[in-house]
Amino acid sequence: AQSVTQLGSHVSVSEGALVLLRCNYSSSVPPYLFWYVQYPNQGLQLLLKYTSAATLVKGINGFEAEFKKSETSFHLTKPSAHMSDAAEYFCAVSEWQGGSEKLVFGKGTKLTVNP
Amino acid sequence: EAGVTQFPSHSVIEKGQTVTLRCDPISGHDNLYWYRRVMGKEIKFLLHFVKESKQDESGMPNNRFLAERTGGTYSTLKVQPAELEDSGVYFCASSQVVAATDTQYFGPGTRLTVL
Numbered sequence: 001a002q003s004v005t006q007l008g009s010h011v012s013v014s015e016g017a018l019v020l021l022r023c024n025y026s027s028s029v030p031p032y033l034f035w036y037v038q039y040p041n042q043g044l045q046l047l048l049k050y051t052s053a054a055t056l057v058k059g060i061n062g063f064e065a066e067f068k069k070s071e072t073s074f075h076l077t078k079p080s081a082h083m084s085d086a087a088e089y090f091c092a093v094s095e096w097q098g099g100s101e102k103l104v105f106g107k108g109t110k111l112t113v114n115p
Numbered sequence: 116e117a118g119v120t121q122f123p124s125h126s127v128i129e130k131g132q133t134v135t136l137r138c139d140p141i142s143g144h145d146n147l148y149w150y151r152r153v154m155g156k157e158i159k160f161l162l163h164f165v166k167e168s169k170q171d172e173s174g175m176p177n178n179r180f181l182a183e184r185t186g187g188t189y190s191t192l193k194v195q196p197a198e199l200e201d202s203g204v205y206f207c208a209s210s211q212v213v214a215a216t217d218t219q220y221f222g223p224g225t226r227l228t229v230l
Contacts, residue, residue, distance in 0.1 A: 044221035100171035102160040
């Protein structure tokens with residue numbers, strides 16, 4: 001079964017600083033990987049997804065993630081944090097079983113952006 | 116286009132009572148998923164409908180949980196009788212096709228508190 005590990009349940013950065021949220025996965029097959037974001041009082045919104053095309057994936061709001069097979073990682077980055085980036089971020093891997101697809105999530109990382 | 120909606124947004128019930136959660140997927144989406152996040156833990160898959168059929172219910176915790184999707188439109192998730200450990204946020208998601216390249220769109224969730 002696939003699994004996802006997000007290092008750091010809380011990350012704090014200053015406004016304008018680099019954002020780096022770590023995600024490592026375990027998968028027996030080539031994975032499809034996702035980053036979702038949950039802003040306060042809202043649902044999960046897809047930031048970006050990797051589906052075996054380019055290893056550097058660009059998403060919304062200036063975020064990007066790089067798939068590194070050798071490191072089994074899919075870290076999320078943004079060059080310059082904005083206050084509006086404060087949210088909880090979830091890394092997920094797609095798991096197929098019996099004709100059904102489900103997402104397997106990490107525990108999430110709460111990002112705080114300090115002025 | 117309306118997104119995935121869930122009702123209610125919050126529910127507080129006593130142990131032993133019954134609660135029914137509702138999810139309205141994006142119009143035209145045949146696939147509907149239920150996930151749950153217990154406090155401090157990861158978001159976990161509960162089940163997957165394709166139209167009105169249960170494709171995968173491997174994540175349902177026990178027989179106190181009953182999910183239905185009559186007519187292949189909205190879905191309900193009933194918990195009867197509720198236990199303390201059922202507290203958490205229940206998310207619904209929908210997608211157009213079953214494919215890892217397709218996106219699951221999430222609703223805002225229902226926060227269930229069992230006292």
